[in-house]
Amino acid sequence: xxxxxxxxxxxxxxxxxxxxxxxxxxxxxxxxxxxxxxxxxxxxxxxxxxxxxxxxxxxxxxxxxxxxxxxxxxxxxxxxxxxxxxxxxxxxxxxxxxxxxxxxxxxxxxxx
Amino acid sequence: xxxxxxxxxxxxxxxxxxxxxxxxxxxxxxxxxxxxxxxxxxxxxxxxxxxxxxxxxxxxxxxxxxxxxxxxxxxxxxxxxxxxxxxxxxxxxxxxxxxxxxxxxxxxxxxxxxx
Numbered sequence: 001x002x003x004x005x006x007x008x009x010x011x012x013x014x015x016x017x018x019x020x021x022x023x024x025x026x027x028x029x030x031x032x033x034x035x036x037x038x039x040x041x042x043x044x045x046x047x048x049x050x051x052x053x054x055x056x057x058x059x060x061x062x063x064x065x066x067x068x069x070x071x072x073x074x075x076x077x078x079x080x081x082x083x084x085x086x087x088x089x090x091x092x093x094x095x096x097x098x099x100x101x102x103x104x105x106x107x108x109x110x111x112x
Numbered sequence: 113x114x115x116x117x118x119x120x121x122x123x124x125x126x127x128x129x130x131x132x133x134x135x136x137x138x139x140x141x142x143x144x145x146x147x148x149x150x151x152x153x154x155x156x157x158x159x160x161x162x163x164x165x166x167x168x169x170x171x172x173x174x175x176x177x178x179x180x181x182x183x184x185x186x187x188x189x190x191x192x193x194x195x196x197x198x199x200x201x202x203x204x205x206x207x208x209x210x211x212x213x214x215x216x217x218x219x220x221x222x223x224x225x226x227x
Contacts, residue, residue, distance in 0.1 A: 039213060041157075048207060048217040049157065060215075092157055096213050100171040102147070102159040 002026050002098050006091075006105035013087075013110055019080045021108045023093035028073045030097070037096035040069055040078045043107075044089040053078065088112055114138040114216045116208050121221035128198055128225070134191040134208030134218055142166075142186040145212040148193050150204035151220075158204075161193065162212055175201070198225045 003026040013019045029036050040053040051060050053069035056076060066081040080087055093105040120132040134146070148160040161172045161182040170182050181194040191208050203225045208218040 037213065041214070048220050049214070050217065051213075051215055054213055054215075094157075094214065099212070100159075100162070101173050102162070102212070102214075104149075104157040104159070107156045 001101055002029070002095050002103050004093055004095055004103050004105040006093060006108050008108060009106060010109045010111065013080075013083045013112055015085060015112060016082050019083050019087075019110065021078045021091055021093075021110075023071075023076045023078070023105050025074045025076075025095055027098065029076075029095050030073065035097075036072065038069075038071070038076050039094045039096060040067075041092045041094065042087075042089055043092070044086070047089075049092065083110075083112075085112065114210060116210060116216060116218035118206075118208055118218040118221045121206065121223045123224045123226065124198055125227050126199055126225055129194070129196045130198065130223060132193040132195070132206055132208070132221060132223075134193075136189045136191065136210070139210065141184075141189040144210060146182075146184060146191045147209045147212060147214060148182060148191075148206060149209060149214070149217075150202075150206045150223075152204045155204075160206070163191070195223070198223075200225050 005024045007022045036056050038056045041049040042052050043049045052063050057069045068079045090107045092107050115137045117135045147162040151157050163170050163182045179197045183192045205220045207220045210216040
């Protein structure tokens with residue numbers, strides 16, 4: 001199984017400042033067909049998870065452009081260019097290349 | 113607008129059964145894989161099961177194999193998770209999700225296994 005490791009697990013942020021979350025996989029997430037299936041999810045307090053980013057860097061509809069995803073192979077990053085109050089919550093990476101099982105990172109708690 | 117409305121869940125005794133349902137709308141249900149995940153404070157998010165478009169392929173996390181059954185009714189745009197022989201470790205908030213890439217999530221339903 002692919003193990004997803006996020007860091008940090010807790011991320012204190014300052015409003016208006018950038019923030020970054022790292023996600024590493026135990027093996028390359030490049031699919032035999034060429035795609036890389038790494039997703040990022042946001043979970044605000046008391047809400048269901050919401051996908052922000054798919055295939056490493058594609059933003060889902062309605063996701064503010066202050067969120068960006070990057071990376072390749074086994075190392076991936078979610079960046080928030082300028083943190084806003086509504087960005088508080090938990091963030092998870094998930095791989096959908098080598099399944100089953102689909103596997104999630106442990107989560108990163110973004111706090112102000 | 114994509115909507116996934118979950119029902120079912122609740123309190124059940126160890127060894128008991130529950131059936132979760134997920135009513136989908138806003139997309140062509142019969143054309144997409146569907147998935148279930150669960151969440152606990154201790155283990156975080158965990159994929160539980162996925163089913164392909166026609167229900168011919170089903171996949172489960174090892175810990176629920178032989179106890180949980182995922183199914184779907186494409187005529188009713190509905191997804192189900194039959195959970196049997198439940199144990200304390202199955203206590204979690206369960207989510208249904210659109211696709212194999214978890215595009216959209218339901219509101220979640222709490223399953224508590226306790227005597």
